[in-house]
Amino acid sequence: MRIALIPDKFKGSLTATQVCDAMEAGIREAYPGAEIRRFAASDGGDGFLEAVRAVRPVEVVQALVTDPIGREITAPFLYDPRTGDAFIEMAKASGMEMLSPGERNPMRTDTRGTGQLILKAVQRGARHIFVGLGGSGTNDGGCGIASVFGYRFLDRDEQALLPAGGNLERIAHIVQPKDLPIPRQVRITAVNDVNNPLWGPQGAAQVYAAQKGASPEDIHRLDAGLQNLEERVREQLGVDSGSLPGAGAAGGTAFGLKCFLGADFTSGTNLVLRLNGFEHYLSKHKTAYVFTGEGRIDAQTLNGKLIQGVLQLASAQKCPVVAICGKCDAPMDALKSLGFEAVLEVSDPRKSLDYAMAHAHELVAEAVQGFLQQNK
Known part of the structure; x- marks a missing residue:
């Protein structure tokens, strides 16, 4: 048998x-x-790196990054020098399981650590970076990632905002970096298996923020913040991606990866089933x-x-x-x-x-x- x-x-x-x-x-x-x-199996969330390591000869690279509340940690990513592929698991840098119950608050957490992993992979020479989404403790629309690459988010008084979920509703102006530190030939793919839009009844905040520690009032503000972020991105960057299926993955990280770094989306399940x-x-x-x-x-x-x-x-x-x-x-x-x-x-x-x-x-x-x- x-x-x-x-x-x-x-x-x-x-x-x-x-x-x-x-x-x-x-x-x-x-x-x-x-x-x-x-x-080996994964839908792109927790266990993504383990699934890739089981079927690909890759190097495990350790990088110094920040966790969702800004503490310095060491997090891994995988690199295949033969193909130039790199694999990142968001949960390793911006994951909810990294936080104690009392630390879980998507109004304050951010995705900078995941952005730092992406930047480290670029500096390593990666040509195609797969970012496995899922298990996040964040709801910042990917603004933390964007900040690592030089984007700045300002309020109505032109004061800089920290890229956390609770500040999304205050964003009035997005300042783009003069030179994005990613070579044009580098491709970034957001790997996930959810179909949620960025905001609304099925969006990132209303569906997932409660399990990340958000109160009902927080959820309302986070949802409004994601809507504001989408509007500012559409007006100022000319990108309209908030309603795309999957844009709400990992607290809107998929949206941020697409709008700020030009990422495309792929199914985590289909990717892993192809690899294995x-x-x-x-x-x-x-x-x-x-x-x-x-x-x-x-x-x-x-x-x-x-x-x-x-x-x-x-x-x-x-x-x-x-x-x-x-x-x-x-x-x-x-x-x-x-x-x-x-x-x-x-x-x-x-x-x-x-x-x-x-x-x-x-x-x-x-x-x-x-x-x-x-x-x-």
Whole structure:
């Protein structure tokens, strides 16, 4: 029996590699001789660098940057000297998980650290820079990144503003750098899998800012600030990108990358599935099952996420897909109608969330073993 594994992380519990370990343990109990192939996975957010390192011979470069509240830290990026490609994971420099609960405040945080990583990659000689978005603790519309490259943001009194989310509503004038320190031949690609516009009911602030520490009043101001930023960019830079699907990714960082640095957008899932050879493998090898999954399956799961990409590619090869999750908040019937062979929820409603997270490895292994034994 041949089985492919391509799960996402179970956030706060297991990395994607650890989920694979648990799945493999369950498979070995049911089919000791199974041929198992693992594939690194990411949608461009947390784990992006890990997914790239698994399939590309790259250098890990450490850079001194600032975190979302201005502390100096060391953050990595990947560089492939053969191709000139560089890979940056925003969460490593501007991530929410870098902040304690009391430090999380998207009114004050910024993306300068991510901009510093991009600049370091340019200085290293990168010709194509992929910036994986996701897991950010920011909502500054990419202004922090822009400030690293010489952009300045002024209020009505021509006073300089710090490039934080809470100042976006005060921006009256954007001063462009005379010479952008990026050679024209350098291409920047924002890697993400969300379709949110910059502002509005489905925008960056209203959908994601609460989980980054914003109060209801903060969310209103952040949303108004992003709208103001879009208007100033359109008026003064001649770029109209706020309504583009994905512009609201990572607190509007995708918007900023496009407007200030000329970035294009690409799907993180599609990029990683191209890099890791998943589609090619399924086309060449008859595979009994593909096991995928994530910590929580809900209405957002099939909105441009990893599991959607896996399901589409596997279904095209008529390969059954089994999804494993800690918690399922979507109707099972609806998920099966989309093409899943099964969706296995591993948490026990009689036990606490803390228990499920602490015993995630055993629960995943048992779920996989049970499914395979039932379907022999």
